[in-house]
Amino acid sequence: MDEARCAGADSAPAVREPKVILFYRFTPLEDPAAIRLWQHTLCDALSLRGRILISRHGINVTLGGAMSDLKRYVRSTATYPGFHGLDVKWSEGTGRDFARLRVRVRDEVVSFGAPDELEVDRDGVVGGGVRLSARQVHELLEQRGDDVVFFDGRNAFEAAIGRFRGAIVPDTDTTRDFVRLLDSGAYDHLKSRPVVTYCTGGVRCEVLSALMNARGFEEVYQIDGGVLRYAQEFANDGLWEGSLFVFDERLAMRFGDDATVLGHCERCATPTSRYRNCAEAACRALILLCEDCAVRHSSRDCGPRHATAPRARWRSLSPS
Ligand SMILES: [Zn+2]
Ligand SMILES: [Zn+2]
Structure with missing residues (x-):
């Protein structure tokens, strides 16, 4: 065999x-x-x-x-x-x-819940943020220093295992939460600063950066090709830290064995980057678990949250 x-x-x-x-x-x-x-x-x-x-x-x-x-x-x-x-x-x-x-x-x-706000022509999204290559991101930081803000355009559970150093991670369970958060004024203090949005492959930031521009953010950028393209250039030697959550059975990607482990086991707080599916077959929630806790069936069971766990909807989210 x-x-x-x-x-x-x-x-x-x-x-x-x-x-x-x-x-x-x-x-x-x-x-x-x-x-x-x-x-x-x-x-x-x-x-x-x-x-x-x-x-x-x-x-x-x-x-x-x-x-x-x-x-x-x-x-x-x-x-x-x-x-x-x-x-x-x-x-x-x-x-x-x-x-x-x-x-x-x-x-x-991508499910922002704002289909009528989005305007698209043959050149793409109208009013989106300025595209930056990985190198241009670094140039912007050299020029503007600490004024530059990274803004995570993904869900909070994705950022829990990997994100740009110092990034703002909005408290989002789904992509639909962004419009509500932006409209709440929670990020109004960033409106005059250079804001670099990023997501897995760039698609969510096409929309997010346009939504931010439309709401009066003055200097919005998007990383062209998202974390995937950035990591091709810099792997773990740049400003990205940790693992990249992906919407398929792999659940996460690492850009080399030297990737930082940013997440913590939800049961015992041991550092880990591995999400697992809830042990309950009908439940679609993900639980961040260390190797030891993952082998115990009771740890892999997210009940009684099954029905209400916010991450339960991750499989129905748009990949990006
Ligand atoms: Zn554990
Ligand atoms: Zn569950």
């Missing part, structure tokens, strides 16, 4: 390596239902799994599969006029990162 597996591994061409891709494109789509049908057929034919959200404002894609199949998918998808020149982020997969394929039409490709 082992021999067979080894022989298989040796002869398996690299193109069959499991990978995960993330990309998005904000562009007006007149017929999201037709795009959905086309995307579903395409993914199905290539045995890809993952999640695709489509709205009249664009598309948001997270898929896992063999590298060669994903490349075929990207080539086909990019033939659609609105999808030319896609910026695809690639990462290592396991081959079982997604349980199924879901291709859906929604009001929004």
Whole structure:
């Protein structure tokens, strides 16, 4: 058995390596239902799994599969006029990162609860923050120093295991909480400062930075390609610390063995970056647990919060 597996591994061409891709494109789509049908057929034919959200404002894609199949998918998808020149982020997969394929039409490709506020043209989101490459982020810090604020555009539980050093982490259970928090005035004191928004792959900050600009923040930036692109450049040698939460079965990515462990076990406070699914099959909550606590069934059970745990909705959130 082992021999067979080894022989298989040796002869398996690299193109069959499991990978995960993330990309998005904000562009007006007149017929999201037709795009959905086309995307579903395409993914199905290539045995890809993952999640695709489509709205009249664009598309948001997270898929896992063999590298060669994903490349075929990207080539086909990019033939659609609105999808030319896609910026695809690639990462290592396991081959079982997604349980199924879901291709859906929604009001929004990221759920801020503000579909009517978002304005999109062929160039993308109208009124978004200024895009910064990883190096430009560092240049901004050199020029402006401590005045620069990092603003985490993700949910608080994602930031619990990794974030930019010194970042402001809004108390959000879901992306929908951002509009309420911004409108509450909680961050009005940042309105005259340079604010650098960031998220996993950049899609949430496309919208978040536009929402902030519209609310009078004077100098809003977004990290182009999000933490994924930043970490490609700097891994753990820059301003990012910890693990990056991802919305698939991997749950987190690390950019090298020297990643800082920022999270703490919810049972015993031991440092850990590993979320686990609640032991109750019907519950979709995640619990941050150390290795010791994770082996005890009682620790992995989030009850009696099952029904109300805010993170219970993480699987239905938009990937980014
Ligand atoms: Zn523990
Ligand atoms: Zn639970």
